[in-house]
Each structure stands twice: as structure tokens, then as C-alpha cells.
Amino acid sequence: VLFRSEEGMAVNMAVVVPSGVVGFITDVYPHSARVQTILDPRSAIGILVQRPESRLSGVVKGNGNTPRTPSMVNIARDGDVLVGDKLITSG
Known part of the structure; x- marks a missing residue:
């Protein structure tokens, strides 16, 4: 679960770290987001x-x-x- 969704996260956005792709956002909540890896x-x-x-x-x-x-x-x-x-x- 990611935090700080109020800072522009949206459903279907990619989740990426320096070593590569983690997944994408499936749900956004006021203070967090769920990621499908x-x-x-x-x-x-x-x-x-x-x-x-x-x-x-x-x-x-x-x-x-x-x-x-x-x-x-x-x-x-x-x-x-x-x-x-x-x-x-x-x-």
C-alpha cells in the first residue's frame, strides 16, 4: 500500500522504483493507494x-x-x- 495519494496518484498509474517496474495502482484512497504487482x-x-x-x-x-x-x-x-x-x- 502506498501513501500520500492526495499528491496526484491515479488508478492505472505505473509504480516504479530505481530497479524497475513494481506494478500499477488499482485503487486510490484519501491517504493511500493499492498496487497490483x-x-x-x-x-x-x-x-x-x-x-x-x-x-x-x-x-x-x-x-x-x-x-x-x-x-x-x-x-x-x-x-x-x-x-x-x-x-x-x-x-
Whole structure:
């Protein structure tokens, strides 16, 4: 739960920290807001692999089978993704 919603937070706004995307705001209250994280199976976010040789696009979504590990889906079967690649989004 975030605090200080009176300072301009709104439903569907992204929640981002220096290390990346956390999720998005689902509810706003006078002094707080509720966040749905990208680990939630109902969440999905469009991404690109940042490595110039790849630039593969796909979707990262919550995985109900392994709740602490999101899945990358909708990628090319021969997609070039390496362990450690950074994923970026424009959202």
C-alpha cells in the first residue's frame, strides 16, 4: 500500500522504483493507494530486451504456478534472450 495519494496518484498509474517496474495502482484512497504487482497472474506488461543484438519484444506477466517468478510470453520461438538481459518498457 502506498501513501500520500492526495499528491496526484491515479488508478492505472505505473509504480516504479530505481530497479524497475513494481506494478500499477488499482485503487486510490484519501491517504493511500493499492498496487497490483507484476507478480499477480492478472498483470501483464509489454517489454523489449534491451540488448541491441536482440531487441526481442514480448510480454511479462504474473505466473500463478510460481507466484514469485513472472513469465515472459508472446515471444518468438527462436527469440534471443539471455540470462541477465535487461527488459525495458515504455509504460
